[in-house]
Amino acid sequence: MDDTERIAMVGFDADDTLWRSQDYFDAAQLEFERLLAPYVDLADSRAQQRLYEVESRNIAVFGYGVKGMVLSMIEAAVELTDARISASDLHRIVGLGKELLRHPVELLPGIREAVEAIARDFEIVLITKGDLFHQEAKVRDCGLADLFRRIEIVSEKDSATYARLLAEFELPARRFVMIGNSLRSDIAPVLALGGWGIHVPYHTTWAHENAVEIDAGSPRLRTVSAADQLPAAMAELARVAAGGVAGTS
Known part of the structure; x- marks a missing residue:
């Protein structure tokens, strides 16, 4: 298998992916x-x-x-x-x-175990947007910060932002997976660059974050319903990226 095709890094969203917001x-x-x-x-x-x-x-x-x-x-x-x-x-x-x-930071059920499991196999980064002061406080208090190689708090999460970050990471998009609850901010921009995405829908989402069309059948996309399904979905995408056979999702 060609190592240049293997997934090397996984990005996590924060609000409503790691904790309630x-x-x-x-x-x-x-x-x-x-x-x-x-x-x-x-x-x-x-x-x-x-x-x-x-x-x-x-x-x-x-x-x-x-x-x-x-x-x-x-x-x-x-x-x-x-x-x-x-x-x-x-x-x-x-x-x-x-x-x-x-509000105190309340981690979502199973997310700590999922992040720790994925961090054992891949470098992980946190990419979130919002008010800098507030996001810094939540990251500080979440108890997960030490697991992430880098923590990026950005003003917008679009293709241009992800392209800039990937350039800084010296990583092509095809070797990057983004995990998050927002189709607009976490999934669509990364897929557009040629990366991979795992969508974890939250039971409530601001309308602005769903205002995007996306191909739900994309081979680069998986959807899970809970955090404990993330490691398996991540392992499947890694197999597909490295030339393995895709399973069902």
Whole structure:
């Protein structure tokens, strides 16, 4: 077998791949809607959709993460209520952000064992996006940081970002696998470069992260339903990359 075709490195996403994240954002959005309810009809105002629209257009300004979400909530609240929202309710929205930033890191079931198993056979790196301060704190507190060769916190996870990182790793995309819950950020960009992906869907995902079309039947892609299936899926992709026979997924 040609060693130049073997998979040499595995990247892991962080939020909702290693630990819970979106659950807390969903809870904050429900509280945001509760705060707006005295001012507007939530259904008629399309509060949830309007917030998503504000967040989407603000990504280029604020980036991803809690702070951008809170600023977008404040902007959306002012717009939706025609500036009638009280200062105390705006202050409560700021409080939602502080609560999100203070949540302890809760690893997903089986992920520690899966990461350790994969790290025995491959170099692993952590590639995540979001607010630098918050992501650094979560990485520090997760208890897994020492397993990763490198930890990259980036502003966006697209093909250009992955291409830059792979160039720094001196590794062709065909020897790289990315594991994550987001089709948009973890899977599609790496497949586009000629790499491999393992999709681990989470039970709740921000709409922005699913807004991409992808070939679910790609031979370079596997989908698993839980962390304990990751080592087997990784071993299968490694066999295929090295010229073995693909199994079913």
